[in-house]
Amino acid sequence: xxxxxxxxxxxxxxxxxxxxxxxxxxxxxxxxxxxxxxxxxxxxxxxxxxxxxxxxxxxxxxxxxxxxxxxxxxxxxxxxxxxxxxxxxxxxxxxxxxxxxxxxxxxxxxxxxxxxxxxxxxxxxxxxxxxxxxxxxxxxxxxxxxxxxxxxxxxxxxxxxxxxxxxxxxxxxxxxxxxxxxxxxxxxxxxxxxxxxxxxxxxxxxxxxxxxxxxxxxxxxxxxxxxxxxxxxxxxxxxxxxxxxxxx
Numbered sequence: 001x002x003x004x005x006x007x008x009x010x011x012x013x014x015x016x017x018x019x020x021x022x023x024x025x026x027x028x029x030x031x032x033x034x035x036x037x038x039x040x041x042x043x044x045x046x047x048x049x050x051x052x053x054x055x056x057x058x059x060x061x062x063x064x065x066x067x068x069x070x071x072x073x074x075x076x077x078x079x080x081x082x083x084x085x086x087x088x089x090x091x092x093x094x095x096x097x098x099x100x101x102x103x104x105x106x107x108x109x110x111x112x113x114x115x116x117x118x119x120x121x122x123x124x125x126x127x128x129x130x131x132x133x134x135x136x137x138x139x140x141x142x143x144x145x146x147x148x149x150x151x152x153x154x155x156x157x158x159x160x161x162x163x164x165x166x167x168x169x170x171x172x173x174x175x176x177x178x179x180x181x182x183x184x185x186x187x188x189x190x191x192x193x194x195x196x197x198x199x200x201x202x203x204x205x206x207x208x209x210x211x212x213x214x215x216x217x218x219x220x221x222x223x224x225x226x227x228x229x230x231x232x233x234x235x236x237x238x239x240x241x242x243x244x245x246x247x248x
Contacts, residue, residue, distance in 0.1 A: 001191025002033060002152030004048035005161070005178050006118040008130040008142045011171035012202040012209070013120050016178045017048045018186070020193040034197040035060055036211070037078045043123040044201050044208060045078065045087060050152040051115035051135065055098055059115065062094045069097040084129040088119055092137030116151040121201065128203050148178075156188040157181030175200060175210075176224070183225050196221070 004017040017034035031053060037045040047063075049056040062068075066075025067090060081087035099113055106113050113135065120130035120142075130142035132149040142149050144167040150158060157180075164177045175198065185192050200210035214221045241248070 002050035003185045003192045005150045006120050006130050007148040007174040009169045009174050014175045015046045015199045017197050018192045019195050021053050040207050045121035048118040055115050058098045059094045067094045069093050088131040088139050091133050096137040153189050156185040180228050
């Protein structure tokens with residue numbers, strides 16, 4: 001299982017991804033799921049992946065080496081895309097190409113070909129954008145009214161984001177709320193876990209402001225988890241008892 005979240009606010013973009021993958025209770029591993037396709041001063045592009053690991057790795061390799069889905073065409077690479085929209089289209093093309101190559105083998109082994117990606121960043125002077133790309137290669141785009149997107153095990157973290165994030169949210173408050181949503185997901189699903197990769201890009205900057213891995217035992221994340229748990233306990237104690245049932 002996986003949990004990745006992207007938050008696009010007025011000040012910039014936050015991307016967060018866990019690193020846990022598993023193929024059964026006794027086969028748990030750590031793999032990076034937040035990948036960078038950056039050219040400093042020209043473009044910052046971040047791609048977070050969820051789903052079948054072999055398929056996501058094949059898609060990533062194809063995006064780096066070139067998507068060879070059109071005969072006679074020089075295989076285009078993600079770092080050469082002219083706009084973020086064309087780059088998102090290229091990710092979709094890579095998904096469909098990998099599916100075309102691998103489908104017979106997956107069907108023979110009775111395996112599902114499920115992948116999804118969060119893709120965000122900025123190229124040159126064009127607007128910063130954030131997309132969610134589905135297993136079929138189609139995609140949707142983040143908007144001011146819905147300033148975050150999630151993939152993987154999203155249901156535990158979504159209520160927190162719904163209540164706390166708007167387009168006007170401060171960039172580092174967006175990072176904080178995203179980490180709270182990650183903590184809530186980790187507490188409810190053991191298939192999501194540390195380390196956590198985070199990246200922050202300020203709107204208009206063509207370099208990453210933060211690129212960091214949160215390891216087990218890191219003091220800030222431990223403090224955030226404890227403070228959030230304490231705040232929830234205090235909040236429910238402060239709410240009056242429901243006026244139902246016999247009087248006390």
